[in-house]
Structure formats: C-alpha cells, structure tokens
Amino acid sequence: MARIIVDEKVCKGCSMCVNACPLKIIALAKDKLNSKGYHPAKLIDPDKCVGCAACATMCPDTAITVEK
Structure with missing residues (x-):
C-alpha cells in the first residue's frame, strides 16, 4: 500500500500538495504547528x-516522500 511521508x-504549509492531490486526501494540520x-x-x-x-x-x- 502506498503512502506519503x-x-x-x-x-511551509503552502497547500500546493493539497491542491495537487487528485483524491483530495491531503490537508493542512490545523491542530499542529x-x-x-x-x-x-x-x-x-x-x-x-x-x-x-x-x-x-x-x-x-x-518535503514529501512517497513510499509504495
């Protein structure tokens, strides 16, 4: 199973990954800095x-690594 780290x-919380994800399964952690x-x-x-x-x-x- 694949995952990202x-x-x-x-x-930097720029949200580019959030917008790029075709499945919309990435978000910014609002409860963490x-x-x-x-x-x-x-x-x-x-x-x-x-x-x-x-x-x-x-x-x-x-900042993102993909593991498959």
Missing part, C-alpha cells in the same frame, strides 16, 4: 493513497 520540519510556525501537510486518509506522487512533484520544498 511529510517532513514537518521542512513543510511546526517549529517555524506553519501548519504542515498531512495525509488524512492513508487507505486511499495510490502513490501517484502528484503531491511530491508539486512540493516546492521537497
């Missing part, structure tokens, strides 16, 4: 991730 220390004060992205429904890597491709900070 977000490096929360690097993520990273050390830089940003809401990092998180996978909200891991069972639906197909590992398409659209999120990782769009991430300007390469």
Whole structure:
C-alpha cells in the first residue's frame, strides 16, 4: 500500500500538495504547528493513497516522500 511521508520540519504549509492531490486526501494540520510556525501537510486518509506522487512533484520544498 502506498503512502506519503511529510517532513514537518521542512513543510511551509503552502497547500500546493493539497491542491495537487487528485483524491483530495491531503490537508493542512490545523491542530499542529511546526517549529517555524506553519501548519504542515498531512495525509488524512492513508487507505486511499495510490502513490501517484502528484503531491511530491508539486512540493516546492521537497518535503514529501512517497513510499509504495
């Protein structure tokens, strides 16, 4: 099963991955801030991730890794 891993220390909460995800299963963590004060992205429904890597491709900070 595929999944994404977000490096929360690097993520700036820009939402590009949220918009790029065709399944709409990525959101910004509104209940959490990273050390830089940003809401990092998180996978909200891991069972639906197909590992398409659209999120990782769009991430300007390469904060997302896709595992298949």
